[in-house]
Amino acid sequence: MLVVKVGGRALLSNARGIAEDISSLWREGKDVLLVHGGGDLVTEVSKRLGVEPLFVTSPEGIRSRYTSAAELEVYVMVMAGKVNKGLVSLLTSLGVSAVGLSGADGPTVVAERKKKIVVLDERGRKRVMEGGYTGKIREVRTSLLKALLRERYLPVVAPIAVDTEGTMLNVDGDQMAAELAVALGAESLVFLTDVEGLVLEGEKVSKLAREDLDRAIAKAGAGMNRKLLQAKRALEGGVRQVLIYNGKEGGAVRKALEGQGTTIS
Amino acid sequence: MLVVKVGGRALLSNARGIAEDISSLWREGKDVLLVHGGGDLVTEVSKRLGVEPLFVTSPEGIRSRYTSAAELEVYVMVMAGKVNKGLVSLLTSLGVSAVGLSGADGPTVVAERKKKIVVLDERGRKRVMEGGYTGKIREVRTSLLKALLRERYLPVVAPIAVDTEGTMLNVDGDQMAAELAVALGAESLVFLTDVEGLVLEGEKVSKLAREDLDRAIAKAGAGMNRKLLQAKRALEGGVRQVLIYNGKEGGAVRKALEGQGTTIS
Numbered sequence: 010m011l012v013v014k015v016g017g018r019a020l021l022s023n024a025r026g027i028a029e030d031i032s033s034l035w036r037e038g039k040d041v042l043l044v045h046g047g048g049d050l051v052t053e054v055s056k057r058l059g060v061e062p063l064f065v066t067s068p069e070g071i072r073s074r075y076t077s078a079a080e081l082e083v084y085v086m087v088m089a090g091k092v093n094k095g096l097v098s099l100l101t102s103l104g105v106s107a108v109g110l111s112g113a114d115g116p117t118v119v120a121e122r123k124k125k126i127v128v129l130d131e132r133g134r135k136r137v138m139e140g141g142y143t144g145k146i147r148e149v150r151t152s153l154l155k156a157l158l159r160e161r162y163l164p165v166v167a168p169i170a171v172d173t174e175g176t177m178l179n180v181d182g183d184q185m186a187a188e189l190a191v192a193l194g195a196e197s198l199v200f201l202t203d204v205e206g207l208v209l210e211g212e213k214v215s216k217l218a219r220e221d222l223d224r225a226i227a228k229a230g231a232g233m234n235r236k237l238l239q240a241k242r243a244l245e246g247g248v249r250q251v252l253i254y255n256g257k258e259g260g261a262v263r264k265a266l267e268g269q270g271t272t273i274s
Numbered sequence: 275m276l277v278v279k280v281g282g283r284a285l286l287s288n289a290r291g292i293a294e295d296i297s298s299l300w301r302e303g304k305d306v307l308l309v310h311g312g313g314d315l316v317t318e319v320s321k322r323l324g325v326e327p328l329f330v331t332s333p334e335g336i337r338s339r340y341t342s343a344a345e346l347e348v349y350v351m352v353m354a355g356k357v358n359k360g361l362v363s364l365l366t367s368l369g370v371s372a373v374g375l376s377g378a379d380g381p382t383v384v385a386e387r388k389k390k391i392v393v394l395d396e397r398g399r400k401r402v403m404e405g406g407y408t409g410k411i412r413e414v415r416t417s418l419l420k421a422l423l424r425e426r427y428l429p430v431v432a433p434i435a436v437d438t439e440g441t442m443l444n445v446d447g448d449q450m451a452a453e454l455a456v457a458l459g460a461e462s463l464v465f466l467t468d469v470e471g472l473v474l475e476g477e478k479v480s481k482l483a484r485e486d487l488d489r490a491i492a493k494a495g496a497g498m499n500r501k502l503l504q505a506k507r508a509l510e511g512g513v514r515q516v517l518i519y520n521g522k523e524g525g526a527v528r529k530a531l532e533g534q535g536t537t538i539s
Contacts, residue, residue: 058323094354102439106380107379175366
């Protein structure tokens with residue numbers, strides 16, 4: 010079992026290539042689950058709708074979207090509508106039995122709403138604000154995904170969860186991929202992003218031992234550090250290897266599995 | 275097995291009531307599948323995004339949305355995103371195991387793109403135009419829905435199909451509900467709309483025999499005639515009864531099943 014997370018930027022530049030790569034793995038009989046991002050598209054549609062996107066930075070330096078009620082509405086339309094169904098129809102055109110879902114369906118991914126969040130203001134001072142519609146994943150219920158995988162469907166999952174009251178929440182796609190990989194007992198988790206792997210001090214890291222993850226997290230830039238945090242979570246949860254590679258490359262998933270990006274194990 | 279089609283207007287005014295009604299039937303052990311509309315919301319979001327909606331009228335007097343590429347994008351976001359996931363999370367909050375899908379998932383509903391369409395212009399003259407992204411349903415593949423129903427999920431289906439090349443198409447929600455009811459061997463098909471049933475010559479029709487459908491179709495107004503055409507299709511395909519009722523009423527599905535709207539059999 011293979012879980013692939015494809016970021017919005019990799020999708021924008023190479024959706025067809027990624028879909029072709031995944032469809033060939035699926036046709037060979039591999040169980041594949043795809044989690045997608047799409048943040049840039051959410052931002053674009055938000056602006057067109059007159060909802061000004063807001064980004065916040067945590068004290069750990071992790072930058073993320075702030076999700077107001079109006080922004081959640083756009084987030085769901087873009088993620089579960091445009092991006093998810095776009096990928097599903099692309100995979101369908103390649104002969105794959107793809108099924109698009111969000112974590113709210115089933116429900117499959119239950120998250121806890123962040124009541125308050127601590128953010129850094131422009132001058133780097135800590136500030137507490139309402140959490141908005143952002144969640145931290147607490148539980149994955151695998152029955153729906155397992156039923157789909159049993160019937161040889163390829164699930165395509167949008168990064169939306171629900172809380173225990175049924176409120177939809179924006180959850181981080183990398184976290185979603187890691188939690189799904191753990192819950193489904195995946196062997197490999199592939200992060201397709203817009204860089205060729207982990208770069209530390211100007212050099213690409215081909216192999217990273219899990220013992221060295223904490224050090225790498227401290228040194229990596231925003232975006233990459235979030236992936237590394239989730240890689241750590243996945244490995245601790247039993248995933249054998251986490252791979253990071255450039256989704257813009259042809260045959261990216263296959264090349265990542267061959268070790269051409271960064272392999273963390 | 276019960277297929278319920280809920281129109282966008284009924285949803286806007288009474289989504290919670292309809293969800294409560296459906297959830298109580300589902301909890302009693304009934305297999306339910308929900309198909310939704312949402313055309314007014316598509317129009318609203320289109321306008322906010324600067325995509326001017328266009329409606330056309332067929333020579334038979336049936337008015338429908340003209341779907342350009344830009345409009346399809348909005349249609350998918352609103353239908354598969356906002357409306358579908360809104361219903362799923364509402365049903366989830368009521369304890370239902372709901373799974374939101376479109377006909378593109380699986381794929382489940384395969385439609386043929388209308389290459390050319392004949393429309394009436396403002397002066398009632400026939401005119402031929404490019405068909406846009408609108409389709410006529412040709413095939414329902416039931417394996418995904420049957421797998422979900424077997425596991426006691428409640429499928430919530432957006433009126434989107436794919437053609438054989440994997441292109442998404444706008445399909446009529448009433449037609450979708452009728453075709454799904456036939457393909458799944460449903461006993462009853464319920465159309466929840468914004469009127470209390472079929473009204474002919476100022477009087478509500480409580481019971482309509484299938485033999486009288488053609489006459490009623492000729493007399494009914496736009497919107498209702500489309501439902502009656504689909505009712506005819508469903509009955510011919512083996513559905514035992516088609517019910518039309520006001521979705522704005524409390525307990526609408528249950529009341530429709532009790533015969534409080536229009537019962538066609």
